[in-house]
Amino acid sequence: METKVPFSKIIIIGFMLFAMFLGAGNVIFAPMLGQEAGTNTWIAMSGFLITGVGLVFLAIIALTRGGGTVEKLAGRVHPLFATVFSVLLFLTLGPIYVIPRTTSVVFEIGINPLVQTESSKGVYLFIFSLLFIIITIILSWNTTKFVDRLGKVITPIFIVLLVGLVAKSILTPMGVFGEPKGEYITAPFLKGFTQGYYTMDVLAAFVFGGIFIKSISSLGIKSEKAVSKVFIKAGLITVVGLVALQVSMAWIGASSINLIGYKENGGEVLAQSAIALFGQIGIYIIGIVILLTGITTNVACLAAVSEYFERIIPSISYKKWLIVFALLGLVITNFGLTTILTLASPILLLLYPLAIALIVLIFTNNLFDGHQSVYVGTVIGAGFVAILDALKDANIATESINSVFNFIPLFENGAGWIITGALGFFIGLIVAKTRKEPISIINIAGEEVG
16 A cells, blocks of 8 residues: 655655755856846746756656666766766766855855955955865765755745845835846847756756655655655645746846846845845845855765765775865865856756757657667767857857858757757667667666566
8 A cells, every 4th residue: 555645745855855956056047147138037037947947857757767877867878978978967066067156156145245355355265165165075074864954944944035035126126127138139038048057957956866766765655656746746846946946036136237237147146136125134144045055055066976986986985085076176166156157158058958868868768669879869969069069158169160050950049959969869760770779668667678
């Protein structure tokens, strides 16, 4: 007989899942989108929510259907691809991007507004980041239930503070929406779609999804069908929470220009908006919640990347990897948030299309009988244009790439990989049928058959 899970428990599970994705980085991109999209904010946000929220839910389901780990999922393409993709994924989620971004966001929102002299900002950033990284190392040394416990505490606190901030911004608006800028004028939906990449939540789902599925099973829910039901209900709660979070942040950003002007990054937008709405106490309110979410994010990501590298290079212990990646994250943090976002952008433009392609392939696996050539063809097609987009974003041969490949539909808007990925899919299917490749069906339990 199936274990009946009360609705109150499902709500708690949904909050736990929400807490897993609730990082400091989640609150800095939608405010910036709001500032730049202006009157086109809601069109841009519809694209942003697809990649920044909707695909998170699908990614975890895809992970469970694809073998439970990102290596097994990516291994359906090729073992070498699985290794390269996984290494890039974990490094990006750790010392190259997420840890420096999170530390910088906490500084920008909680500390920088209190620093009166711009010339001393670098010194304060170094001191703060050093202390923050040391705390992260200490808490990551033994992560037993730390993230879960902190998640249960910070989620209700975050919701209360966020509701207060948004309610204040609605009751006493900072101003009207401005005019859209740049690509938000000509293609707001597609621009928002690609901006959703920067939350990193879809890539994080590949790393954290298995942990959440195991936490459901630990409640005594054993059958795949029952686990799936609980997951979907809790996942819907999480999706609603993430949508409310991102829409609220976009509203604050879009309505803030009259009072605070245009800012360089979302951290500054949120910090200055909090001060404009609540006075000096506003920065303390938002600073506390960002500090807590930042610690949770850093501990989870540092532990995950260290555990992964210990698994693939066991000659170096988890704790040694912990120190190496923490120090690397410290160095990158001190380049500043704007520089971090700029440097990491090409990597995300490469990884996200590949991740989305893998999600689509897992969900459609049984339609093409799981042929490996289809996986290979789709990833090559999507990856080819993703590499070009990454090179353009890094300002490498931008004009040459545009002049040669602009014939690809949606290429100009950073979504050309969808077309070439679909082309690769059909070429791979033809190759598979021609070569009479073996069938590989995934059953309801996510097990491979054939």
